[in-house]
Amino acid sequence: MLRPEPGNAATTARIVALGCQALSLPLFAVRPLAWTPPNPAAHDALLLTSANTLRHGGAALTTLRALPVLAVGQATAAAARAAGFRVLLTGDTGVAPLLQHAATHQIARVLHLGGRERTRTDSALLTATIAVYASETLPILPTQRAQLEGSVALLHSARAARRLAELITDRARLRIAALSPAVRDAAGSGWDAAIVARAPDDAALIAAAITLAD
Structure with missing residues (x-):
């Protein structure tokens, strides 16, 4: 593994x-990063691409619980629900199709919380991306x-x-x-x-x- x-x-x-x-x-080894949560009123939904966001996001996550979650997979969706979030959509084929589906739900401003090391996603829906954890390379x-x-x-x-x-x-x-x-x-x-x-x-x-x- x-x-x-x-x-x-x-x-x-x-x-x-x-x-x-x-x-x-x-x-790799995952560790939390210091971060400041934005104003939830500036966003329509929260994009979560890993359960690590829920594991390492800390207490600041509670300020964003009013935002519906777009989860990239079933494991991330389950972690979001366990943390008190409402999951609006769960994808199974990647971020781009998930965001396309979100647009049909009148979602126009998406906040992405994820890792410092991540694959870039180009979408007009992404209004902010914040790293809440880092995945450090192990020797x-x-x-x-x-x-x-x-x-x-x-x-x-x-x-x-x-x-x-x-x-x-x-x-x-x-x-x-x-x-x-x-x-x-x-x-x-x-x-x-x-x-x-x-x-x-x-x-x-x-x-x-x-x-x-x-």
């Missing part, structure tokens, strides 16, 4: 529960890289895909399972095999990885 905690432990537990072996090797030793040989790497993000591509010199000895086509493309070519999950969620990604392992 290459994703940061606590997602790493959750994915590992799901794999072990299925009777498979799991190697935990987080590539990976040569001995740790060697442990990946012959395994299937689960890639939950494009950033993780790019980081893995930097670390691995002999890609023919490693297979990858990606959460989406964009994540797979970010990893580049030359892998022993590459597969995309049928749906952009952890369970589907694990299922895809198991097919490669078999």
